[in-house]
Amino acid sequence: MSPFPSSFDEFILTSSPDGPIVAYEASTGATxxxxxxxxxxxxxxxxVNQGLIAVSHVFSETGAGSVQIYNWHISNVFNNFPLPEPVAPLVATSDGxxxxxxxLSGTIHSLSIPSGNLINSLSLHSKPISTLHLNDDGSLVISGSNDGVIVMIPSFKLVEEGSYSLAEDDSRDFILHQWKAHSDSITALKSGVGVCRSTLISCSLDCTCKIWDMSNGVLIQTVAFPYAIFGVAVDSRESRFYAAGEDGLVYMGSMNRKMIDKGYELFTSSKCHNGSIVSLVLVNEGKDLVSASEDGSVWKWDVMNGEVTMVLGNNNDKRSMISDMIVAKRDRNYGVIMENDVVGGSEINGFNSSYSSCFSSSRLYDEKVVTNLMQITDFGQVLDVIVEDKKKAINMLESAIEMYERLLKLILKEAMRGIGGSNDDEDAEKQGDKEQEEEEKENDK
Known part of the structure; x- marks a missing residue:
C-alpha cells in the first residue's frame, strides 16, 4: 500500500465510431x-477542464467536421463547435x-474553450494528421501524419492571434523540428519529462515503435514488431513501454538505453483480444494496465504478472466498436474531472513502497532490527527521491532555457521582418516626395 493514499477516483472513457461514449470505474470495472x-x-x-469531454465528430449526412462537448453530468451533447474540415485527433491544454x-488537410486548428472560437489554423503537414500530443509541460505540440512525418511546434504559436490560416509554406517559420519518422502512418506519440534530455516514442502502421531524442529528432532505437502498433503507454520511471498490437496482443519494450537493444517481448501470451488494440493506459498508480480493442472489449491487466484481472463493463452491456480510450480522474474533495495522461507507477519515484513485507514474516530479525532496517530504507528512499527530483528539475530548467532561446530567435526574426517592412515604406515615401518636388519644379518652369 502506498504511504500517500490517492485522493482521486479513476475512470476509463471509451469512444466509438458508431456507438456511445462509455465511462467505467477503473477500480471496480462497472459501467x-x-x-x-x-x-x-x-x-x-x-x-477538458472542469469535467468537460471533447470528442471529434463527423456528420454522417454531410461529412462535415466538428468538436462536440459533453458535460460529465449530462448524457447529451452540451455544445458543438463547427470546423472548416473533418477532423480526428485532438488534445487539450492542462488548464483546459x-x-x-x-x-484531414494536414492543418492544426486551435480553439478557445469554452467559447469554441477558432483562433488559429496552421498547415503543417501535406497529409492528414493522424495523432496529436502535448509534452509534459505543455510547451510543445507534437503532431504525426499519414505520411510518417513528425512536427514539433511551440504551443504558444497556436494560441496567439494574428497568424490565422497560414499556408504550409508560411507555417514553416513556426516549426522547431520536422522529420520523416516512419514509412507509414503514425498512430501514437508519447513523450517523457522535459525537452532537452527527454525521449519521444512514435508508433506506426509500418510495424515499428521508434524512440527519439526530443531535443534534435535523432533516432535512438527502432523496435520492430510482427504487426502494426496502434497505441503506447509508458511507465512513470520511463524504463519500459507497452505497445498495442494490431493482432490483439500487448507487447512490452525497454526504454533503458543499456537494455534497449533487446527489442520487445510479449507482455502476456495467455490472453488476446479478438480485434486490434486501439489504446493502452496505466491506472492505479501504474500497477494496472488497461487495454481497449476494436471488438468493444476493455480489459484490466496486472502489470507484475501480465494477467487479465478484470473485464470492464456490465454483463448486459451492448458492445460497440471502440475508436479511442483515455483515463480520467476525479478529485474526491472538489469533484473536478481531468485527464490523467501521465500516471504514476506502482512505486514512488521508482522505489517500491511496500518495503515492510520483506521483513514482517521473518523470525531471523527481532523487532528493533526490523525497525532500524525500515528507517534506513526510508532514509535511502528519501535521498533517492531528492536526487531524482533534482535531476528532473535540472532537465526542466535546461528545457526551459533552450525553449526560450528558440522562441527569442523566432521573435527576433519576426521583429526584423517588421523593421524591414517599415524601412521599405519609408523609402517608398521618400521616393514619392522626391518625384513630387521634381514635378513642381517642372510646373514652375
Whole structure:
C-alpha cells in the first residue's frame, strides 16, 4: 500500500465510431455512465477542464467536421463547435483553456474553450494528421501524419492571434523540428519529462515503435514488431513501454538505453483480444494496465504478472466498436474531472513502497532490527527521491532555457521582418516626395 493514499477516483472513457461514449470505474470495472452517440474517429477523445469531454465528430449526412462537448453530468451533447474540415485527433491544454485539433488537410486548428472560437489554423503537414500530443509541460505540440512525418511546434504559436490560416509554406517559420519518422502512418506519440534530455516514442502502421531524442529528432532505437502498433503507454520511471498490437496482443519494450537493444517481448501470451488494440493506459498508480480493442472489449491487466484481472463493463452491456480510450480522474474533495495522461507507477519515484513485507514474516530479525532496517530504507528512499527530483528539475530548467532561446530567435526574426517592412515604406515615401518636388519644379518652369 502506498504511504500517500490517492485522493482521486479513476475512470476509463471509451469512444466509438458508431456507438456511445462509455465511462467505467477503473477500480471496480462497472459501467458508470454513457453519453450519446458521438461518431468519433481514432484519437478523437480527450478531457477538458472542469469535467468537460471533447470528442471529434463527423456528420454522417454531410461529412462535415466538428468538436462536440459533453458535460460529465449530462448524457447529451452540451455544445458543438463547427470546423472548416473533418477532423480526428485532438488534445487539450492542462488548464483546459485551449483545444488543438488535427484535420484531414494536414492543418492544426486551435480553439478557445469554452467559447469554441477558432483562433488559429496552421498547415503543417501535406497529409492528414493522424495523432496529436502535448509534452509534459505543455510547451510543445507534437503532431504525426499519414505520411510518417513528425512536427514539433511551440504551443504558444497556436494560441496567439494574428497568424490565422497560414499556408504550409508560411507555417514553416513556426516549426522547431520536422522529420520523416516512419514509412507509414503514425498512430501514437508519447513523450517523457522535459525537452532537452527527454525521449519521444512514435508508433506506426509500418510495424515499428521508434524512440527519439526530443531535443534534435535523432533516432535512438527502432523496435520492430510482427504487426502494426496502434497505441503506447509508458511507465512513470520511463524504463519500459507497452505497445498495442494490431493482432490483439500487448507487447512490452525497454526504454533503458543499456537494455534497449533487446527489442520487445510479449507482455502476456495467455490472453488476446479478438480485434486490434486501439489504446493502452496505466491506472492505479501504474500497477494496472488497461487495454481497449476494436471488438468493444476493455480489459484490466496486472502489470507484475501480465494477467487479465478484470473485464470492464456490465454483463448486459451492448458492445460497440471502440475508436479511442483515455483515463480520467476525479478529485474526491472538489469533484473536478481531468485527464490523467501521465500516471504514476506502482512505486514512488521508482522505489517500491511496500518495503515492510520483506521483513514482517521473518523470525531471523527481532523487532528493533526490523525497525532500524525500515528507517534506513526510508532514509535511502528519501535521498533517492531528492536526487531524482533534482535531476528532473535540472532537465526542466535546461528545457526551459533552450525553449526560450528558440522562441527569442523566432521573435527576433519576426521583429526584423517588421523593421524591414517599415524601412521599405519609408523609402517608398521618400521616393514619392522626391518625384513630387521634381514635378513642381517642372510646373514652375
Amino acid at each position: 458508470y455512465t454513457r453519453f450519446s452517440d458521438s461518431r468519433s474517429p481514432r484519437r478523437g477523445l480527450t478531457m 483553456a485551449f483545444l488543438f485539433v488535427g484535420g
